[in-house]
Amino acid sequence: xxxxxALDQGTTSSRAILYDLGGQPVATAQREFxxxxxxxxxxxxxxTEIWQSQYAVMQAVMASRNVTARQLVAIGITNQRETTLLxxxxxxxxxAPAIVxxxxxxxxxxxxxxxxxxxxxxxKKTGLVLDAYFSATKLAWLLxxxxxxxxxxxxxxLAFGTVDSxxxxxxxxxxxxxxxxxxxxxxxxxxLHTMQWDDALLKLFRIPPSVLPQVVPSSAVLGETDAALLxxxxxxxxxxxxxxxxxxxxxxxxxxxxKNTYGTGCFMLMNTGAAAVTSxxxxxxxxxxxxxxxDPATGAPVARRTTYALEGSVFMAGATVQWLRDGLQIIQSxxxxxxxxxxxxxxxxxxxxxxxxxxxxxxxxxxxRGTLVGMTRGTTRAHIARAAxxxxxxxxxxxxxxxxxxxxxxxxxxxxxxxACRNDLLMQMQADFLGVPVVRPRVTETTAQGxxxxxxxxxxxWRDASQISAxxxxxxxxxxxxxxxxxxxxxxxxxxxxxxxRHWAVADAA
Numbered sequence: 448x449x450x451x452x453a454l455d456q457g458t459t460s461s462r463a464i465l466y467d468l469g470g471q472p473v474a475t476a477q478r479e480f481x482x483x484x485x486x487x488x489x490x491x492x493x494x495t496e497i498w499q500s501q502y503a504v505m506q507a508v509m510a511s512r513n514v515t516a517r518q519l520v521a522i523g524i525t526n527q528r529e530t531t532l533l534x535x536x537x538x539x540x541x542x543a544p545a546i547v548x549x550x551x552x553x554x555x556x557x558x559x560x561x562x563x564x565x566x567x568x569x570x571k572k573t574g575l576v577l578d579a580y581f582s583a584t585k586l587a588w589l590l591x592x593x594x595x596x597x598x599x600x601x602x603x604x605l606a607f608g609t610v611d612s613x614x615x616x617x618x619x620x621x622x623x624x625x626x627x628x629x630x631x632x633x634x635x636x637x638x639l640h641t642m643q644w645d646d647a648l649l650k651l652f653r654i655p656p657s658v659l660p661q662v663v664p665s666s667a668v669l670g671e672t673d674a675a676l677l678x679x680x681x682x683x684x685x686x687x688x689x690x691x692x693x694x695x696x697x698x699x700x701x702x703x704x705x706k707n708t709y710g711t712g713c714f715m716l717m718n719t720g721a722a723a724v725t726s727x728x729x730x731x732x733x734x735x736x737x738x739x740x741x742d743p744a745t746g747a748p749v750a751r752r753t754t755y756a757l758e759g760s761v762f763m764a765g766a767t768v769q770w771l772r773d774g775l776q777i778i779q780s781x782x783x784x785x786x787x788x789x790x791x792x793x794x795x796x797x798x799x800x801x802x803x804x805x806x807x808x809x810x811x812x813x814x815x816r817g818t819l820v821g822m823t824r825g826t827t828r829a830h831i832a833r834a835a836x837x838x839x840x841x842x843x844x845x846x847x848x849x850x851x852x853x854x855x856x857x858x859x860x861x862x863x864x865x866x867a868c869r870n871d872l873l874m875q876m877q878a879d880f881l882g883v884p885v886v887r888p889r890v891t892e893t894t895a896q897g898x899x900x901x902x903x904x905x906x907x908x909w910r911d912a913s914q915i916s917a918x919x920x921x922x923x924x925x926x927x928x929x930x931x932x933x934x935x936x937x938x939x940x941x942x943x944x945x946x947x948x949r950h951w952a953v954a955d956a957a
């Protein structure tokens with residue numbers, strides 16, 4: 448039997464998953480690695496530990512099924528996005544710790560650029576808001592603060608990459624320095640309209656072009672692993688950032704199709720097709736994936752088809768339930784929240800706005816704070832638990848409302864994954880507040896599956912996206928049960944509650 452191997456390199460752990468050629472997972476291995484916090488607001492990883500953990504789980508998952516390298520059709524890679532590495536081309540060793548996407552050390556530089564009026568130009572070119580989240584200011588920081596690094600970079604001795612590039616470099620023994628279009632679009636250096644590194648942005652951030660990887664399609668054979676690593680060379684044929692890979696794994700292939708991952712927060716992507724839609728609501732415009740440059744069956748060149756997406760995020764989703772457990776202590780475990788919330792028919796007009804770290808899309812108010820409104824003497828912990836679940840679904844409805852306004856595309860259904868999608872009550876609430884069906888697939892580990900699909904598509908395991916769509920299977924479908932007028936009234940009431948949370952930290956400081 449032949450297999451596809453997906454490498455899922457995340458923020459806290461590395462995983463390797465074997466898939467059969469029907470796209471079903473058959474074995475998994477996982478290993479955590481260190482999180483390094485050298486100063487407040489700084490988050491680092493050791494690039495060598497990332498590689499060692501990923502290599503170890505590759506070997507472990509293959510050994511668990513007695514699979515040899517010759518049985519692997521291809522490898523697909525998906526990764527934590529924006530995390531920034533810089534390494535020596537000659538030795539393959541990092542010249543400094545990796546700066547993780549969560550790191551805020553470059554926030555002052557972003558603020559400086561905003562004050563200089565650069566934000567609009569950057570958003571127009573890249574589709575991104577100017578924030579320390581992305582890679583450009585992290586790379587600029589390394590070039591400025593690590594002794595001798597800028598001079599070496601300008602001499603062509605160093606290579607920059609996000610985690611996908613780093614893994615490809617190590618897997619190929621330094622023969623391939625590449626990133627895919629989805630990861631490149633998260634750097635603040637890549638022009639969404641030309642699909643190339645942007646000279647003006649490189650000049651603005653003082654990045655020598657010689658450090659940059661080649662940008663390749665998300666689904667394409669880009670090289671082979673060093674034969675010594677696994678016993679024989681294996682093709683690397685899929686690359687995508689984690690949220691884009693999850694969208695591909697959910698088979699969201701047509702404009703208007705969307706997925707939401709319910710984790711600590713929520714990550715939502717809507718396929719906008721060939722259009723890079725500029726957001727008026729501070730959503731992110733991103734490359735979803737780029738198709739192959741050659742027909743996998745014949746090898747004949749084909750046009751690279753780029754699919755774009757709008758992306759939005761909710762800061763507090765599963766974290767809201769954690770607050771019920773650890774802060775209010777009204778539940779003992781997160782699993783209890785569904786039964787407690789279901790013990791009352793409604794919230795009794797109680798609304799929880801979980802703006803504990805401010806509000807994201809579409810409000811973008813860092814001074815907002817958590818608010819619980821509408822309580823009476825009859826309010827119980829069950830009402831608060833139900834309000835917490837509703838808050839997750841209502842925040843998601845706000846983001847998709849912004850996406851509809853930006854794109855002009857009406858959502859037809861929402862495909863869901865992540866741990867909290869197993870909460871049936873939450874999924875029903877989500878369908879009710881969106882007014883469209885919410886669909887939970889049989890396989891909810893869609894990120895790694897997306898990487899496997901991209902690799903399989905490039906190597907002829909699947910002929911086209913329609914075969915992958917046929918592979919996607921529904922576990923449960925949640926239909927909306929609220930009438931249109933009732934839904935509109937509830938959403939309006941929610942927006943009133945949100946308005947009461949706005950700018951609170953400023954008022955408190957005053």
